[in-house]
Amino acid sequence: MLWREDRPMRIALLGCGTVGGGVYEFVQERTDMEIAYVLSRRPRPDLNCPVTSDFSRIVSDPTVDTAIEVMGGRQPAYEYMCAALRAGKNVVTANKQLMSERYGELVQLARENHVALRCSAAVGGGIRWLTNLESTLDMEPVLRVSGIMNGTTNYILDTMTTSGLKFEDALRQAQALGYAEVDPTEDLNGADARRKLVISTNVAFGCVVQEPEVTTFGIAGVRACDIGAARKMHRVVKLMASARLLDSGDVACYLEPAMMPQGMHEAAVPENFNLISITGMHIGKQSFYGQGAGRFPTAYNVMQDCLDIRNGLTRFYTDKLRPARVDNSSIMRPYYVRVNGMDRWLQTRIDKMLDCGIITTPVAVSEIHAWARERKLTETGGFLASLR
Template sequence: MRKPLKVALLGAGVVGSQVARILVQEADTLESRIGRRLELVGVGVRNVDLPRPGIDPALLTDDLEGLVTRGDLDVVIELIGGIEPARGLVMKAIEHGASIVSANKAMLAEDLGALSRAAEAKGVDLYYEAAVAGAIPIIRPLRESLVGDEIDEVMGIVNGTTNFILDKMVTDGVSFQEALEEAQALGYAEADPTADIEGHDAAAKAAILAGLAFHTEVLRSEVFCEGITQVTSADIAAAEQMGCKIKLLAIAKLTHDDRIIVKVHPAMVANKHPLASVSGAYNAIFVNSREAGELMFLGQGAGGNPTASAVMGDVVTVARNRARGTAAHFSPAYTRRVVAPIAESSAQFFVSFDVVDRPGILAKCAAVFGRHGVSLRIVQQSLREDGEPVDGFPARLGIMTHLTLEANLARVVDELRQSEFVGSNVRVMRVEGF
């Protein structure tokens, strides 16, 4: 019998403890699928004294660097998250000849290029299916299945926490703050929810997806990012009136001049678009490519079990390669495409604002849009429900534009805000799939 493959695990939190459990409990099954046995030889944690049910205490160590540099490891599973010390440990593990499985979106969004090149140079694998959209297979489809095609756009709901909050605002009619508090009480949002609600988590995933889809290196810092903290109940209601739902979207698309746009922002998504009905903790990713057309991938985007599923898929793949002495990793950044500034990208917008009730006011407003080259698709005027004018502005206009440059729309909003016939509450929301 051939010797087992040696596996080390970094991190034993929610996902790590699931992975450790599967490695031990399913050892026979995994062996049949790999052709070699996997042996968990060490689990690196910050505190070795905490109780870790299901993990042999003899495997625990707080010397993570010592673990990844022991030199006989076949696979290192990195589940500690964050940029450092994760990146340094993964780099050292690669230098010492181990293949890597990681779920660490923050690290990968910061440094996928360098890590990939290091892995390729050393002839080891670097797999990270769990880093984006939990259990949904999206990394392999982009890296392999669609690699002979030309992707035009990747658009997804990749953060379950914000999707849950936006859902709650719709179904229960509560404010953002109330929905956030409920998400925290249920454990869907963390005590410090910043990474989720400000869009940082989605932006890291967007950087990874964009890099794979467009065969280039995209850094987290290049991603335009706007969270959901400013989304109001009035926005939700306006979206409903337009037959849309508000979703936090991660979008990466190719421009006509071969640059890419990578952005995260809330958007009104038409109810008829498949992403509109993705609810709760589900994630979904929509891909549009030249030959394949539209594809959609749907599944659970987070949680210990779904993420562990994705990690274990990578572990088996990497171990199979290892067992035959090869690696299938391919550094994805072999072309150089530039990320265009958001002002140069186009979108459809819904702009709403209070106006005075005066003859010809609609024409005046429309003229503002026209002056900046923004053409209108739908204009709707509504009186406030309570009939009371706000600060002397009795009516509210809702205007859906055609596709337009972000820069042009910004000029429209500036001018509206300075107009004496427009109130101060000018709201802007991007629109998709309408």
């Protein structure tokens, strides 16, 4: 639904927790937007606006033009988003899980109903990454997407690197600072960053890849000796998301720890910051750096999406929904591997022995990830990282 110039944008805020509360605060300071409803199961006497637990009231109110979904999780967020889109309301969401798992379906639904669907806050927190990607696509094809898309793991790796903390202590510190959740599993195993990578890949290449096809290796197994091994090679361990369009039309798309040369841009990303890059045909490499999470950065990006809608935007970042296969067999790199007990596969791929771990000859991403899964590398206390 297009917002009408003569009145403020009327927003239904679905969820008013950390991010939603930030959005609420931002909107209070503006005259061009107002919160028509907050959807909340419990009473919210602290809020100066109508609060309801009845979503049907919101979706049937024709004065609401935009729904902001910041409840997170699959249900009922999915149901509400679909209903809002079908009712002709714009949807702004920070829900990376839904946008990754239900990408094609949601984009299609927005398109059919001629409304805007925006999810800038779902990838890169406060970084205007998806909108910058969208602008680049107006001009030319994008060849590559890569970057550091998870602030929690970057904080842990950075703290281990700069302060020499053990993994457990770095994790505890991240939790104490609110950078890691009480259950940090989805950050550590890469599931969170993978969602952001899937959304970025889909937008960048106008395709739809299936999340489970995106090979992922996390940092739950990283130890001080791995950080030390990287340092001896003048490198820094980072959790890197990578995607590339292949000549076949398929995409290479994977998430893994990487040892980046110290002078490289990515190596210098501190604390819980994110850095995401695109390579365009003529423009070369462009990078975007900022807070990857947090109340106000995320709320900021949600608000910017609303402003874009207020300025007349009525679409998703792309309308291309070509199904694409993930194929990581053509990307070859040497890897650092630390494993309890050698095996035949690894034996034949040793290029160099280190004090702690080995460096392999160049191996395909698909091959070493398959090996690591089969070996249960993380669970048995091992680690790997590609050398970039």
